[in-house]
Amino acid sequence: xxxxxxxxxxxxxxxxxxxxxxxxxxxxxxxxxxxxxxxxxxxxxxxxxxxxxxxxxxxxxxxxxxxxxxxxxxxxxxxxxxxxxxxxxxxxxxxxxxxxxxxxxxxxxxxxxxxxxxxxxxxxxxxxxxxxxxxxxxxxxxxxxxxxxxxxxxxxxxxxxxxxxxxxxxxxxxxxxxxxxxxxxxxxxxxxxxxxxxxxxxxxxxxxxxxxxxxxxxxxxxxxxxxxxxxxxxxxxxxxxxxxxxxxxxxxxxxxxxxxxxxxxxxxxxxxxxxxxxxxxxxxxxxx
Amino acid sequence: xxxxxxxxxxxxxxxxxxxxxxxxxxxxxxxxxxxxxxxxxxxxxxxxxxxxxxxxxxxxxxxxxxxxxxxxxxxxxxxxxxxxxxxxxxxxxxxxxxxxxxxxxxxxxxxxxxxxxxxxxxxxxxxxxxxxxxxxxxxxxxxxxxxxxxxxxxxxxxxxxxxxxxxxxxxxxxxxxxxxxxxxxxxxxxxxxxxxxxxxxxxxxxxxxxx
Numbered sequence: 001x002x003x004x005x006x007x008x009x010x011x012x013x014x015x016x017x018x019x020x021x022x023x024x025x026x027x028x029x030x031x032x033x034x035x036x037x038x039x040x041x042x043x044x045x046x047x048x049x050x051x052x053x054x055x056x057x058x059x060x061x062x063x064x065x066x067x068x069x070x071x072x073x074x075x076x077x078x079x080x081x082x083x084x085x086x087x088x089x090x091x092x093x094x095x096x097x098x099x100x101x102x103x104x105x106x107x108x109x110x111x112x113x114x115x116x117x118x119x120x121x122x123x124x125x126x127x128x129x130x131x132x133x134x135x136x137x138x139x140x141x142x143x144x145x146x147x148x149x150x151x152x153x154x155x156x157x158x159x160x161x162x163x164x165x166x167x168x169x170x171x172x173x174x175x176x177x178x179x180x181x182x183x184x185x186x187x188x189x190x191x192x193x194x195x196x197x198x199x200x201x202x203x204x205x206x207x208x209x210x211x212x213x214x215x216x217x218x219x220x221x222x223x224x225x226x227x228x229x230x231x232x233x234x235x236x237x238x239x240x241x242x243x244x245x246x247x248x249x250x251x252x253x254x255x256x257x258x259x260x261x262x263x264x265x266x267x268x269x270x271x272x273x274x275x276x277x278x279x280x281x282x283x284x285x286x287x288x
Numbered sequence: 289x290x291x292x293x294x295x296x297x298x299x300x301x302x303x304x305x306x307x308x309x310x311x312x313x314x315x316x317x318x319x320x321x322x323x324x325x326x327x328x329x330x331x332x333x334x335x336x337x338x339x340x341x342x343x344x345x346x347x348x349x350x351x352x353x354x355x356x357x358x359x360x361x362x363x364x365x366x367x368x369x370x371x372x373x374x375x376x377x378x379x380x381x382x383x384x385x386x387x388x389x390x391x392x393x394x395x396x397x398x399x400x401x402x403x404x405x406x407x408x409x410x411x412x413x414x415x416x417x418x419x420x421x422x423x424x425x426x427x428x429x430x431x432x433x434x435x436x437x438x439x440x441x442x443x444x445x446x447x448x449x450x451x452x453x454x455x456x457x458x459x460x461x462x463x464x465x466x467x468x469x470x471x472x473x474x475x476x477x478x479x480x481x482x483x484x485x486x487x488x489x490x491x492x493x494x495x496x497x498x499x
Contacts, residue, residue: 013439020386020413063413099389105351138347168343175391177346230438230468237438237468266438 001254001279004048004092004224004262005041006272012037012052022055022064027077034077038084044269045276048260049089050133051077053124054096057116059108063099071123078127092160093129095120095146096136110145117149125154134161135198135224136264138174140183144190151191160194160222160260161187165209166201172209180212188217196222199264202229202241203249210256220259227266239266243274250278291317292327295360299332302352304359311360321367325404329360333402337487340395347391354398361401375406376499378428382410382419383466384443389436392466395486396432403490405499416446423451423460429497432489433479435466444469445477452478461496465489 012023015033026033038049056074061067074093081091098116100108121132132150137143143161150159163183165172172180180197187195195217197209206225213221228241246263253261261279263271291314298306307329314324336353339345381397383390390412397407408426410418419431431451435441444464451460461480464473474482481496483489493499 009437010439101351101391105348166343170343173343173346175347177348231470231472233472237441237473239438 001258001283002047002260003045003272003276003279004222004260005044005046005050006263006267006269007227007265008037008050008052008054010266011040011268020064022060022066023052024055024061024066024073024077025064027052027073027080028066028069031076031080034080035084038081040269041272042085042089044272045280046262046272047089048092048131048133048262049081049085050262051081051091051093051124051129053077053120054094054135056095056124057098057113057120059098059100059113059116060096070119074120074123075127078124078129082128090130091128092131092133093121093124095124095132095134095150097138097142102139102141110141113142114145114149117146118153121146121150122153125157129157131158131160133222134159134192137161137163138178139176140174140178140186143183144186147187147190147192158193159191160196161190161192162196162198162222162224163187164200165197165205167205172205172212180209181216184213184216184219188219192219194220194222194259196224196260198222198224199226202226203246207249207252207256210253210258214256214258221257222260222262223253223258224262224264225267226264227268227271230266241266243268243271246271247274247278250275251282254279254282291319292324292331295324295328296332296335299329299353299356299360300335302349302356304352304356307356308359308363311363315363315367321364321371322373324360325364325368325373329357329364330402330404333357333399334487337399337490341485341487350395350398354402357398357402376404376494377430377497378406378408378426379430379432379493380408380410380419380423380426380428381432382414382434383412384433384435384440385413385415386443387412387435387437387440389466390434392436392486393432393434396434396465396483396489399486399490400432400493403494405493416443416450419447420450420454420456420460424454424456429459430461430463430493432493433462433464433466435464435469438468441466441468441473444479448478463489463492463496
C-alpha cells in the first residue's frame with residue numbers, strides 16, 4: 001500500500017492566500033510556498049504529492065481572470081512539487097471538475113469540458129507529472145471525458161480517477177446519482193488505471209465505499225477521505241477526525257486491497273504521518 | 289382539483305412541456321393563477337425537494353423539475369400580477385466571497401421561487417458589502433448566504449455585522465447554509481437562522497418572514 005498526501009487548500013490559505021484569489025495563485029506568484037507544503041507532506045511520509053492545480057482548467061481560472069496564465073500556472077505547479085519532492089515521491093497532478101453542469105441539465109457541452117481538460121493535462125504532462133489525479137467528480141460523463149482527454153494528450157502518464165460519494169438510503173451515490181459500481185465501470189471503460197473515491201465523507205464511510213469498489217473492479221483503488229465532518233467551535237472551523245482516529249481504520253482498507261490511501265479536506269501532514277506509521281507496520285507484518 | 293395534481297405530477301417527472309400545456313389548460317378553465325401556483329407547481333416542487341433531501345432522487349432530477357416549474361411559472365406570472373397575488377417576500381442570495389461553489393445556493397433559489405418568493409441571485413464570490421447593498425437597493429427583507437469552504441464561511445460573520453452596523457437588524461434577516469455550516473455556527477456569528485438543505489431553507493425563510 002502507498003500513502004498519498006493530505007489537503008492543500010487549507011495549508012495554502014494558512015500561508016496567506018490573498019482574498020478572492022484561487023489556490024492556483026501560489027503556482028503563479030509564490031511557488032516557494034508550494035515547495036514548502038510539498039516538503040511537509042514528503043517528510044510526513046507521502047509517496048505521492050499532489051499539485052495545486054485542482055482549479056487549473058480554463059473553466060475555473062477564467063472566474064478569476066487568470067485564464068491567460070493557465071499554461072504557466074499548471075507548469076509551475078508541477079515544477080514546484082517536482083523540485084520539493086526531489087525524487088522521494090511521485091508528482092500527482094490534480095485535475096478537478098469544471099464546475100459547470102453538462103447538457104442536458106446545464107448549458108455546457110461534454111466536448112467543451114473535454115477540450116478544457118486536454119489543454120490542462122497536456123501542460124501538466126509536459127511539465128513532468130508522474131501521474132494524473134482526476135478527482136472530486138460528481139458527473140460520470142465529465143469524469144470519463146477527463147480520463148479520455150488524458151489518454152489522448154498524455155498516453156504515457158497513468159491516470160487515477162476518483163469520484164465523490166455520499167451516503168443515501170440506497171447506498172453510496174454522487175450528487176448526480178452515480179452509484180459506486182457505475183462510477184467504477186465507467187471510469188475503467190474510459191481507460192483509468194486507478195479508480196477511487198475522495199472527499200465527501202470521513203474514513204468510516206470510505207471503508208464501506210472501498211468494500212463496494214473492490215467487488216466491482218480489479219483495478220488498483222485510491223481512497224482519500226476528509227478528516228471527518230467540519231464542526232465549528234467559538235467561530236473556528238475544524239474537522240473532527242484526528243490523525244489517530246483516521247489511521248486506526250487504515251488496516252481495514254489494506255485488508256480490502258486498497259492500493260493508495262491519502263487524505264482530502266481537513267487532513268494535515270500529521271494525518272499523513274499517522275497513516276504512514278500504520279501502513280509501514282502493516283507492510284512489515286505482511287512481509288514476514 | 290385533479291388538473292392541479294396532474295401539474296404537480298408532471299413537474300415531479302421533469303416534463304416541462306406537459307407542465308406548460310396543463311398550466312395553459314388550467315388557466316383556460318378559469319382556475320385562479322394563485323391556486324395553480326400553490327397546489328400545482330409549489331406542491332410538486334415540495335415533493336421534489338423532500339425526495340432530494342432524502343437522496344431518493346439526485347441533482348439531475350431536481351434540475352429537470354425546476355425547468356418544468358419555470359415553464360409553468362412563466363405562464364402564470366402575468367396572471368398572478370393581474371390577480372394581485374402578493375409576493376411572499378423578496379430575498380437576496382449569494383455564495384461567499386472566495387467561494388465558487390453555487391449548486392446548493394442555486395437549488396435554494398429554485399425552491400424559494402417555487403414557493404412564491406422573489407429571488408435576487410447575486411451569484412458566487414459575493415463580497416459582504418454587496419449582499420447588504422443589494423438588500424437595501426432591492427428592498428429585500430432577507431439575505432441568504434452559502435459557503436462550501438471552511439475558509440469562506442467565516443466571512444458570513446462580516447455580513448451579519450454589516451447588517452447591524454447599518455441599522456438593519458430586524459428589518460433584514462440573515463440565514464446561512466452550506467456543507468461546513470451548522471446551527472451552532474449560525475448562532476455564534478449572530479445569524480437569524482440556519483438551514484441544512486434547500487427544502488428546509490424554504491421552511492425557515494417562511495418562518496423568519498412570517499410568509
